[in-house]
Amino acid sequence: MLDFIIVGQGIAGSMLSWFLMKENQQILVIDKFNPSSATHVAPGVTNPITGRKFVKTWLADELIPFANTTYNQFEELFQDTLLHPLSIIKLFDSVKAQNDWSVRSAMPGYDAYLKNEQVINLDPEKVKNDFGGFEINGSTKLDASKFLIHYRRLLQQKELLLDESFNFEALELHDGFVVYQGKKARRIIFCEGANAINNPYFKFLPFQLAKGECLVLKIDDFYADRVISGEVGILPTFINKDEYFMGATHEWHFDDDLPSEKGKNELLGNLSTVLKAPYQIIQHRSAIRPTVKDRRPFLGFHPEYKNVGIFNGMGTKGLSLAPFFARHFVQHLVNGTPLMKEVDIKRVLKHA
Ligand SMILES: Cc1cc2nc3c(=O)[nH]c(=O)nc-3n(C[C@H](O)[C@H](O)[C@H](O)COP(=O)(O)OP(=O)(O)OC[C@H]3O[C@@H](n4cnc5c(N)ncnc54)[C@H](O)[C@@H]3O)c2cc1C
Incomplete structure (x- = not known):
C-alpha cells in the first residue's frame, strides 16, 4: 500500500511529495502537465518587503532562508542553476514615501533587508525615478518552470508520476485507506492550485482566485x-x-x-x-x-473524509511559502506535530 497519493505537481505538490519522500513515505503523484499553470508562468521572485508601507512579508525571516536552502539542494541534485540572488530597487513615488521608508528601516528586524541607507538614483534615461529608490537585500528569483521540469523527470525516472487528469469518479474512499484506479494509499492530498475550486471535496473553501x-x-x-x-x-x-x-x-x-x-x-x-x-x-x-480570502495557505484534511487532504492556497507567494509549509505539513503527517492555526483548514471549517 502507498502512503500518499498527491494530485498536482505545481510548486505545492512538488514540495509536498519531496518532503514525504525524504521521510521514506511511499508516494504517487498524479498531474496533468500544464505549461500554463501558475508555477510555470510565475517570474519567481521572493520578496521580503512588500506594499506601499514597506512591511516585512509574513514569516519572511523563516520562509525565505528555508526556501533558498531547499532550492540550493535541488541545484546540487539536478546539477543546474535554478536560483538567482537579486536585489530589489523599490522606487519611491513621493518624498513622503522616502520618509516612510526611513522610519520603517530603523525598526528592529529590518537590518537584514536594508542593503544601504542611501537613496539609489537610477539612470533617468532608462527609468522614471524622480524620487529615487531604496535597495532591498535578500531577494531571489527562482526559475520555477525549470525546477518543475527537472523534478517531474525525477518522479518519472522513479516511476512515481501519472501524467493524467484526476478522475474523481474513480476515487474510492474506505475506512483508513483510499483506492484510485487499483492503487491503494493510506491518504490522498490534493495540490491542484486554482483548480481546487472544481474539487468536490474542497470547493467549499474560501478561495478568492x-x-x-x-x-x-x-x-x-x-x-x-x-x-x-x-x-x-x-x-x-x-x-x-x-x-x-x-x-x-x-x-x-x-x-x-x-x-x-x-x-x-x-x-x-x-x-x-x-x-x-x-x-x-x-x-x-x-x-x-490560488489565492485565499485571508491570504494564508490551506493545510489539513476534510472534516468528514479523514483521509482526503489538501495543500493549497499559496496565493501570490507560492515559491517562498511552499517549501516551508510542505515540510511543516509533513512533520504533522509523519510525527504528529500540530499544524499552525493560521494555515490549518480548521480555521475556516467552523464557518463552512
Ligand atoms: C502572473 C503570476 C506571477 C506570479 N509571480 C510570483 C512570484 O514572482 N513569486 C511567487 O512566489 N509566486 C508568484 N506567483 C504565484 C505562484 O505562481 C503560485 O503561488 C504557485 O505557483 C501556486 O502553486 P500550486 O502548486 O499551488 O499551483 P499550480 O502551479 O497551478 O499547480 C497545480 C498543478 O496541478 C495540476 N492539476 C490541477 N488539477 C488537476 C487534476 N484534476 N488532475 C491532474 N492534475 C491537476 C495542474 O495541471 C498543475 O500542474 C505568480 C502567479 C502568477 C499567475
Whole structure:
C-alpha cells in the first residue's frame, strides 16, 4: 500500500511529495502537465518587503532562508542553476514615501533587508525615478518552470508520476485507506492550485482566485542584476540575455486563464510609469493564482473524509511559502506535530 497519493505537481505538490519522500513515505503523484499553470508562468521572485508601507512579508525571516536552502539542494541534485540572488530597487513615488521608508528601516528586524541607507538614483534615461529608490537585500528569483521540469523527470525516472487528469469518479474512499484506479494509499492530498475550486471535496473553501498576466520584454543595456519595482516590477528572466519579465496584474473577475488585451493594456499603462528605455514585447503570459480570502495557505484534511487532504492556497507567494509549509505539513503527517492555526483548514471549517 502507498502512503500518499498527491494530485498536482505545481510548486505545492512538488514540495509536498519531496518532503514525504525524504521521510521514506511511499508516494504517487498524479498531474496533468500544464505549461500554463501558475508555477510555470510565475517570474519567481521572493520578496521580503512588500506594499506601499514597506512591511516585512509574513514569516519572511523563516520562509525565505528555508526556501533558498531547499532550492540550493535541488541545484546540487539536478546539477543546474535554478536560483538567482537579486536585489530589489523599490522606487519611491513621493518624498513622503522616502520618509516612510526611513522610519520603517530603523525598526528592529529590518537590518537584514536594508542593503544601504542611501537613496539609489537610477539612470533617468532608462527609468522614471524622480524620487529615487531604496535597495532591498535578500531577494531571489527562482526559475520555477525549470525546477518543475527537472523534478517531474525525477518522479518519472522513479516511476512515481501519472501524467493524467484526476478522475474523481474513480476515487474510492474506505475506512483508513483510499483506492484510485487499483492503487491503494493510506491518504490522498490534493495540490491542484486554482483548480481546487472544481474539487468536490474542497470547493467549499474560501478561495478568492486572482488571475495574473505578465509580459516578457527585450530591453537592451538594462539592469540585468536587479528588480526595478514601481507600479510594476521589471526583472531579468535569466533565460535569455536582455530579456525581462514585467508584471503582474491582479484580476479578481475573469472568464478564463488566457492572456487578454485588457491585461496587456493595463501592464503597458503601468510600464509607462516606470520604464523609459525602448523595449519590444516577446511574450504575453497568464495564469490563475490560488489565492485565499485571508491570504494564508490551506493545510489539513476534510472534516468528514479523514483521509482526503489538501495543500493549497499559496496565493501570490507560492515559491517562498511552499517549501516551508510542505515540510511543516509533513512533520504533522509523519510525527504528529500540530499544524499552525493560521494555515490549518480548521480555521475556516467552523464557518463552512
Ligand atoms: C502572473 C503570476 C506571477 C506570479 N509571480 C510570483 C512570484 O514572482 N513569486 C511567487 O512566489 N509566486 C508568484 N506567483 C504565484 C505562484 O505562481 C503560485 O503561488 C504557485 O505557483 C501556486 O502553486 P500550486 O502548486 O499551488 O499551483 P499550480 O502551479 O497551478 O499547480 C497545480 C498543478 O496541478 C495540476 N492539476 C490541477 N488539477 C488537476 C487534476 N484534476 N488532475 C491532474 N492534475 C491537476 C495542474 O495541471 C498543475 O500542474 C505568480 C502567479 C502568477 C499567475
